[in-house]
Amino acid sequence: MVDNSMSAGTNGDADDELPAPYGTGPKNRTTEEQHRSDYGYSEPERFSDGWRERSTSLDGLDPSPSLPNAPRSYERGPVPQQPYVPKPPFLPGPPPAAPERGGYPAGGQQYGEQSYDEQNRYGESYGESSSDRYDESPFAPRTPYQEQGPFRPSQQPGGQPSQQPGQQTPPQQQGPPTQAQQNPFAPSRNGMSGPSQAPAQPPSQAPSPSQGPSQPPGQPQARPSGPGAGGPGSGNPGPGNHGPGGPAQAGPAQAGPPRPQSSNGLGPHSSSSNGWNQPPSQGPQQPGSASSGLSSNGPSNNGLANNGLSNNGLGNHGPSNNGLGNHGPSNNGLGSGSGSSQGPSSQAGSPAGGPPAARPPANAPTGWSSPAPAAGPAPTSSNGYPSDPSAEYEGYSPANNPAAQASGSQPLGARRRADVQQDAPSQVPSEPSSSHRAARRAQPTASTSSESAGTASTPSTPSTSSTLSTPADGGKRPRRYRIHHLRDMKARGEKWAMLTAYDQYTAEIFDEAGIPVLLVGDSAANNVYGYESTLRVRVDELIPLARAVAGAVEHALVVADLPFGSYQASPEQAFHTAVRFMKEAGVHAVKLEGGRTVVPAVEKLTQAGIPVMAHIGFTPQSEHSIGGYRVQGRGDQAAGLIDDAVALAEAGAFSVVLEMVPGDVAAEITKRIPVPTIGIGAGRDTDAQVLVWQDMAGLRSGPMPRFVKQYADLRGILTNAATTYAAEVASGAFPTDDHTF
Ligand SMILES: Nc1nc(=O)c2c([nH]1)NC[C@@H]1CN(c3ccc(C(=O)N[C@@H](CCC(=O)O)C(=O)O)cc3)CN21
Ligand SMILES: CC(C)C(=O)C(=O)O
Ligand SMILES: [Mg+2]
Incomplete structure (x- = not known):
């Protein structure tokens, strides 16, 4: 009650x-x-x-990390x-x-x-304790130390800078107005993703069995950890783990071994994933690549139009991912590759996959480094x-x-909706579950992605999965x-x-x-x-x-x-x-x-x-x-x-x-x-x-903790998108008359 x-x-x-009441x-x-x-x-x-x-009694130290010296037994006291x-x-x-x-x-x-x-x-004054142990800080700015924390940006080439924190949203540009009509971003796009289906698969499956195995040797194999992690992980076991994981990972997941409940997706958890990124570098190589197709591209590929969306990544990514070109379903990430893909993908990890060039290394993924302190220091009080x-x-x-x-x-949610409405073209098709939401999404997102994609037609990314796929909860x-x-x-x-x-x-x-x-x-x-x-x-x-x-x-x-x-x-x-x-x-x-x-x-x-x-x-x-x-x-x-x-x-x-x-x-x-x-x-x-x-989703690069499994290669996808976009702008392939008013 x-x-x-x-x-x-x-x-x-x-x-x-x-109904929810009135309040509170x-x-x-x-x-x-x-x-x-x-x-x-x-x-x-x-x-x-x-x-x-x-028995619960205490014997010793307290296991509780947070409570170093606490008595070990709880006894309800x-x-x-x-x-x-x-x-x-x-x-x-x-x-x-x-x-x-x-x-x-x-x-x-x-x-x-x-x-x-x-x-x-x-x-708690955790004391000074480890102050020094930087090595252990996974997020630490990658300095010279080799170690990269699990989360550190990898140095690898692949990594593009891609997203910085804020970035995600950026693109607003799209002309808000215009779109309306076609609504580029409209649902379709979302849906567009033709790939949808593929995506549908929730993560788990995606990986085809093969993959796991597939991973090429060189590959990154799962967890980078070993290495990278090292730093941080250092103490950790890091390395070891992966090993298997690597392989396992993907493939495994689904593959044969029935991991228990796929549902979580996790299932496999461990293993595999990790490693993915790491090696990003390789990324390029696309082993599996096939999928992608990207390669092709050159500019041409732009294909954008197609957008492929699909790709989720993993698998292909490489160039392919870009998806665009391929678009289609093919890639959808995971799936795509499904089978094969993965292999690649993994490596793919590396972002780029495709266009190597593009990836300039940089990457440090995100701003790991010192982020601006600022980040908006919002003054506390201010609130x-x-x-x-x-x-x-x-x-x-x-x-x-x-x-x-x-x-x-503003009240929660209100703002956003309002904004959306303004901008949003009325026509957003409704989606099953949340129409208003769709509207919202259509807009902004669309723009975003669309751009890259180029064509109005499909903006890939966005909705992809969502729409299509079947919710995990069925x-x-x-x-x-x-x-x-x-x-x-x-x-x-x-x-x-x-x-x-x-x-x-x-x-x-x-x-x-x-x-x-x-x-x-x-x-x-x-x-x-x-x-x-x-x-x-x-x-x-x-x-x-x-x-x-x-x-x-x-x-x-x-x-x-x-x-x-x-x-x-x-x-x-x-x-x-x-x-x-x-x-x-x-x-x-x-x-x-x-x-x-x-x-x-x-x-x-x-x-x-x-x-x-x-x-x-x-x-x-x-x-x-x-x-x-x-x-x-x-x-x-x-x-x-x-x-x-x-x-x-x-x-x-x-x-x-x-x-x-x-x-x-x-x-x-x-x-x-x-x-x-x-x-x-x-x-x-x-x-x-x-x-x-x-x-x-494979957005960040760098070594990953052993428990991570990567279900897509968003980093590779974005890298390719950005690279292709830049190339087209440089070559004059974009924009075309279709993008001109
Ligand atoms: N991107 C990201 N993923 C995370 O899982 C995560 C964050 N960030 N930020 C906050 C915490 C920090 N977490 C971490 C950070 C590092 C390790 C790590 O270095 N793990 C190594 C060593 C493990 C061991 O010693 O046994 C590993 O190989 O898994 C694990 C969890 C989990 N959380
Ligand atoms: C890793 C999860 C559990 C977490 O605490 C976080 O993301 O901050
Ligand atoms: Mg937390």
């Missing part, structure tokens, strides 16, 4: 919900008790024993370390409760800041929430805060995924996939593809802003992204990561930050890292009606205290990790992310807690899987 989260017990079908209200949100009962740890006994025999004093629900923190008033402004402090002292301010406690922890806040503005005025998705749907899926043994999303279009695409949960991760730090570490991203930088994602989806449950320093100080600080994400961005839930130490915060949020996704195992925000990017929960740490998971579930977390946790430990946790476990490098037995989308 009450607990809306669990929503009325129904099964969640799409329509099981009531924490409608009887969950109460702790309920949670507990709901979660029904029916089998109490289970908890007792430790991981494989061991309050968490040590934080001075959290249980208080009546909804009351502000220990401190004087200020008037809550809707706004937090004044109250800023109220939320407990006080509680933290200066010392704590910056959250209108002056006193925002989180501000203190986040450091500066410069002045202007764009974000604030944005957020401020079309049965609920109108809106709620946390109870996730629990129901766990109960039914249905695995699901989560992806990160940081912008409108990807959010739309993933939503249409049937991804039930989208995470606006703090990984935006290295995947959007170009920081070398997730520690750098601020609340004011993440909120605008979260707003874009939340406003773009119709079905997905949108979760936002609470950035480092924005919740560790106290439950009140966590509450304040979470509320900002919900009010200013419209997300449906928040995620925070940590084990038992954050139990008080989880309880606080849950009691306030804010769904919380927990995250344990390797927690990037604790990178320095953990000592690098490494697997957590091995050996003696397993028991503590299990205790963390149990404690978090009991505190009300609606799901728990398990990052880089041994597969058997993740399987155990999955059995022990009633809420869904979402793995990333945690094996195939978790209830769900999550990947950073740029890793999954």
